[in-house]
Amino acid sequence: MSNGRRCARGNMLFLCVAIGLLILALVGMAFWFQLTFFSNQLLQDTSEKVALNAAQKLNENENAGKINNLTGCARELVFSARQMHSKTVAEAAFAEYEPLAAQVLEQSRDGANLIADERQRLINSSIVNLRALVKEKSAPFGREIALFDAAVEKPRIVSFSIGSLENLESNVIASAGVPELTAYDTGHQYIKHGKDFDFYRANDPLKLPAPDDDLKFELSQLPIAVNGTSAPLRLVSESHYKPSMVLVEDGKDAIGSCAIMPSCVQVLMSVKMKSKVATQLESGTQSTSTACTNGASPDPK
Amino acid sequence: MIGVPIKRNHAEIGLIRNQIGSAQISEFGAVLFLLISCIVLPLLNLSIIPVRFAMGKSIVGTETRSLAKSETFSEAIKRNRDVADRWKTLQAIGGITVKDSALCLTIDSTKTKRSMISTAPRRIPPSFLPDGSESPCVYLLDLKVDVEISPLITVAWQQGSIPGLTGPIPIQFHESSAWENLGRDPITGEFYVNQ
Numbered sequence: 001m002s003n004g005r006r007c008a009r010g011n012m013l014f015l016c017v018a019i020g021l022l023i024l025a026l027v028g029m030a031f032w033f034q035l036t037f038f039s040n041q042l043l044q045d046t047s048e049k050v051a052l053n054a055a056q057k058l059n060e061n062e063n064a065g066k067i068n069n070l071t072g073c074a075r076e077l078v079f080s081a082r083q084m085h086s087k088t089v090a091e092a093a094f095a096e097y098e099p100l101a102a103q104v105l106e107q108s109r110d111g112a113n114l115i116a117d118e119r120q121r122l123i124n125s126s127i128v129n130l131r132a133l134v135k136e137k138s139a140p141f142g143r144e145i146a147l148f149d150a151a152v153e154k155p156r157i158v159s160f161s162i163g164s165l166e167n168l169e170s171n172v173i174a175s176a177g178v179p180e181l182t183a184y185d186t187g188h189q190y191i192k193h194g195k196d197f198d199f200y201r202a203n204d205p206l207k208l209p210a211p212d213d214d215l216k217f218e219l220s221q222l223p224i225a226v227n228g229t230s231a232p233l234r235l236v237s238e239s240h241y242k243p244s245m246v247l248v249e250d251g252k253d254a255i256g257s258c259a260i261m262p263s264c265v266q267v268l269m270s271v272k273m274k275s276k277v278a279t280q281l282e283s284g285t286q287s288t289s290t291a292c293t294n295g296a297s298p299d300p301k
Numbered sequence: 302m303i304g305v306p307i308k309r310n311h312a313e314i315g316l317i318r319n320q321i322g323s324a325q326i327s328e329f330g331a332v333l334f335l336l337i338s339c340i341v342l343p344l345l346n347l348s349i350i351p352v353r354f355a356m357g358k359s360i361v362g363t364e365t366r367s368l369a370k371s372e373t374f375s376e377a378i379k380r381n382r383d384v385a386d387r388w389k390t391l392q393a394i395g396g397i398t399v400k401d402s403a404l405c406l407t408i409d410s411t412k413t414k415r416s417m418i419s420t421a422p423r424r425i426p427p428s429f430l431p432d433g434s435e436s437p438c439v440y441l442l443d444l445k446v447d448v449e450i451s452p453l454i455t456v457a458w459q460q461g462s463i464p465g466l467t468g469p470i471p472i473q474f475h476e477s478s479a480w481e482n483l484g485r486d487p488i489t490g491e492f493y494v495n496q
Contacts, residue, residue: 012329015329015333015336019336022341026348033352033355034355037355037356037359040359041359044363044366167372169487192487192488193488194487194488194490195487195488195489195490196487196490197487199487223484224487226484226485226486226487226490227432227485227490228432229431229432229484229485229492230484231482231483231484231485232483232484234370234481234482234483234484235370235481236370236372236481236482237367237370237371237372240372290370295484
């Protein structure tokens with residue numbers, strides 16, 4: 001009888017402990033799940049914020065839009081100067097102006113080269129700014145979050161690249177001032193026809209007829225302002241993104257250069273979750289965000 | 302004698318407890334069986350539903366964000382129509398069956414407080430466009446997904462099933478995300494949100 005009593009009490013204790021452990025395990029699992037969703041949401045928000053911050057730098061003070069417009073103007077200037085020079089050579093009535101026309105042509109070509117150099121300097125400067133931003137964000141930032149036995153580490157950048165969007169063209173409106181140039185560009189499919197205006201394609205050398213075909217007038221992609229509406233800074237779908245240069249790969253800096261001003265950035269971030277009790281238990285999530293820079297401002301009326 | 306407390310000494314109390322304790326020996330197995338079959342198992346069966354719900358909601362939320370990043374509204378609708386691909390991740394969780402999904406654009410004017418819903422491209426009236434008289438407006442992409450979430454174990458009964466316990470629960474996920482592309486297409490002159 002006394003043995004039976006001891007056994008019964010021991011069973012009840014075992015049952016209580018077992019139920020207690022089961023409840024504890026379930027609560028722990030619930031916290032783990034909760035933290036997983038929370039960390040995933042946090043990571044998504046953080047990666048979007050980083051992508052938007054970086055994309056903003058690609059057209060800060062509308063530099064990319066301005067350099068595109070300057071490139072377009074320089075191209076038109078070289079074409080017009082060449083036309084003028086050809087006229088002074090071909091027509092005897094203008095022959096005495098040939099030296100002046102030659103000087104104008106030379107200066108317009110020099111101007112085009114100067115703008116090309118400035119464009120490359122702007123690209124390099126933007127990449128340096130982006131590298132600085134990535135370096136700032138590459139170190140784990142934010143704060144560690146802990147709930148019950150689980151802790152979420154700080155998010156970190158795994159990879160970072162710059163590139164462009166497919167089907168996005170330049171912000172340079174084709175001028176109707178030089179009909180011969182318009183005809184030439186249309187013939188070479190440099191121009192896209194819009195409802196209210198025509199505009200130049202991006203990422204194309206836009207070569208002029210010989211002997212000025214040595215000059216490159218590459219325009220970068222930038223959303224164009226249409227009827228006074230400028231495209232705002234925004235997140236874009238990864239499916240339309242085309243990378244052109246990788247700045248960070250597997251968490252390490254990657255070396256490279258870029259010939260054309262990028263319009264988009266893509267960032268891949270990750271976060272790890274660890275158990276404080278079972279230290280070997282850990283899981284991680286990743287989030288990719290792509291952002292496109294703000295478009296060109298409408299022309300002042 | 303009713304109402305008069307019975308005074309017992311410690312030995313008597315101990316004897317009564319022992320008598321009760323002895324009953325636990327024979328009842329322990331039955332109690333354990335009842336506890337497991339009537340409380341633990343149904344609770345475990347039910348407990349998977351909030352887990353699946355949370356995962357499903359998270360996936361629908363991510364998909365809504367992804368759709369809101371589309372270039373045009375028609376592209377978002379097209380992507381949503383590809384249900385087989387779109388909800389592969391949701392169905393991969395297991396226990397979630399996607400029945401239907403509906404996508405619409407809710408536009409709220411912050412100026413006049415009026416709102417409208419657009420379910421197809423080119424249906425937004427000019428006043429609700431970003432340069433319209435109602436602007437500034439908030440453009441939210443709404444995604445509603447009707448699903449059935451099954452418990453861990455479902456029992457097929459002829460008489461019907463108890464939702465959540467022996468059969469799936471019908472649930473609607475409703476997620477919103479701000480529409481991203483508020484620019485204008487230079488080819489057509491239209492806003493991307495209305496294309």
